[in-house]
Amino acid sequence: MSTLESIQARIEALQAKADALIAKESESVLKKIHDLMSSHGLTVADIEQYSGTRKKAGRSAPAKKQSTVAYQDPKTGATWSGRGRAPGWIAKAKDRSKFAVGASAPATKAEGKARAAVKRKRKGQPRGPQPALYRDPQSGATWSGRGRAPAWLASVEDRTPFLIG
Numbered sequence: 001m002s003t004l005e006s007i008q009a010r011i012e013a014l015q016a017k018a019d020a021l022i023a024k025e026s027e028s029v030l031k032k033i034h035d036l037m038s039s040h041g042l043t044v045a046d047i048e049q050y051s052g053t054r055k056k057a058g059r060s061a062p063a064k065k066q067s068t069v070a071y072q073d074p075k076t077g078a079t080w081s082g083r084g085r086a087p088g089w090i091a092k093a094k095d096r097s098k099f100a101v102g103a104s105a106p107a108t109k110a111e112g113k114a115r116a117a118v119k120r121k122r123k124g125q126p127r128g129p130q131p132a133l134y135r136d137p138q139s140g141a142t143w144s145g146r147g148r149a150p151a152w153l154a155s156v157e158d159r160t161p162f163l164i165g
Helices: 006-042 044-049 108-119
Strands: none
Touching: none
């Protein structure tokens, strides 16, 4: 029967063998890299500048922003960046803050609501009924300025007398 000390001694011996194998493999890989770099005339600076795509001479592409994980499922560990279609584990959640991870998640509910309000702001024409901008003094009819102008205003060259307020 083995004792705890003999098992620990075997573990240390195996760990030393594993470290020696790793060092030997990494040495051979580094040798290959060095040979390839010297045969092609490359330097470490060339490797640091390489971004994975061929660059045109004279132009430098801006550095791409690293995406951070914004949400994580506590049960499975699955992650979602917050972009694209939401996965099933977070899609129906009313409060996503419990899945939030790191600095990319909103710190408070108020901060999250403020971001949502900014996100909801629409560009272009507002939807729904608009307040009246023009009034016909004879009939009292009004027009908001959207859509086709009514006959009482379309035939007039100067619309300023019909402005409200």
